[in-house]
Amino acid sequence: MTNLTKISFKTIALLALFSFLTSGCGIQSIPKSKNKNEAALAEITNQYKRRADLIPNLVNTVKGYASHEKETLEGVIEARSKATQMTIDPSKATPEQIQKFSQAQGQLSQALGRLMLLKESYPNLKADQSFQNLQAQLEGTENRITVARQRYIESIQEFNNLVTVVPTSWTNALFFKYEKMPQWDVAPEEKVDQTPKVEF
Numbered sequence: 001m002t003n004l005t006k007i008s009f010k011t012i013a014l015l016a017l018f019s020f021l022t023s024g025c026g027i028q029s030i031p032k033s034k035n036k037n038e039a040a041l042a043e044i045t046n047q048y049k050r051r052a053d054l055i056p057n058l059v060n061t062v063k064g065y066a067s068h069e070k071e072t073l074e075g076v077i078e079a080r081s082k083a084t085q086m087t088i089d090p091s092k093a094t095p096e097q098i099q100k101f102s103q104a105q106g107q108l109s110q111a112l113g114r115l116m117l118l119k120e121s122y123p124n125l126k127a128d129q130s131f132q133n134l135q136a137q138l139e140g141t142e143n144r145i146t147v148a149r150q151r152y153i154e155s156i157q158e159f160n161n162l163v164t165v166v167p168t169s170w171t172n173a174l175f176f177k178y179e180k181m182p183q184w185d186v187a188p189e190e191k192v193d194q195t196p197k198v199e200f
Contacts (some may be wrong), residue, residue, distance in 0.1 A: 026168030033159040037181065041098075044088055046196040047145045048105055055080045055112070058134045062118060065125035072114050074142065079104075079111035081133035081169060095182040102185065112138070135193045156195055 036172070043129075059073055088097055119126040150195040160180045163172040172178055 017178055026162055026171035027175070030159075030162050030168060030178065033155070033162050034178065037064055037152070037159050039147065040155040041088065041090040041093060043148040044145065045090070045101075047141060047148050048083065051138065051141045051145065052080055052108075053086050054134060054138055058115070058138065061128060061131045061134060062115060062125060065122045065128065066118050072111075072118060075094040076108075076111040076115050079108040079156055083108040098182075098184070139174075152186050156183055 006029060050068075059076055062069070086101050086104045088101050096191055116138075119131070125131055159178075161174075161180045162168045164180055
């Protein structure tokens with residue numbers, strides 16, 4: 001065996017050993033988890049945008065039957081405006097930005113809830129095919145938002161485990177120095193303060 005062959009064999013062996021040792025230490029899994037986290041947050045913002053795009057048509061349909069419900073209609077339009085002004089860059093999002101974003105979306109959810117309650121007072125609105133279609137699309141979007149939030153919560157948990165649990169936390173401390181991410185929380189407006197009472 002020549003010296004050159006010995007050197008290349010040693011190099012290959014060292015590279016193989018290095019690859020084996022680093023494959024389970026987080027050198028790849030931490031950045032992949034961070035990317036997954038950013039993609040999950042982007043999906044939440046995508047679903048919120050879908051909801052915001054439905055609102056003008058919904059408001060116009062309701063206005064046709066309940067134009068004197070000006071305060072409710074203006075509340076939805078104002079909440080939509082605030083929610084769409086708040087944007088997040090998933091790769092640079094801070095906990096404070098995410099909280100403000102969540103809060104704006106929560107206020108919009110509340111305003112939409114009040115708008116949807118109007119159908120009970122206006123039977124013609126409730127029977128309107130356009131309203132029913134928009135309501136179904138909105139319900140579908142709310143379900144997608146819930147799923148996107150759940151995926152984001154899971155991706156944060158996965159990332160936090162990688163940066164805080166040994167041995168990947170050692171890799172994080174040496175190379176990446178990522179902080180643990182705060183968990184997604186719903187806005188105060190969306191939290192249920194009391195359990196509804198059911199009376200018979």
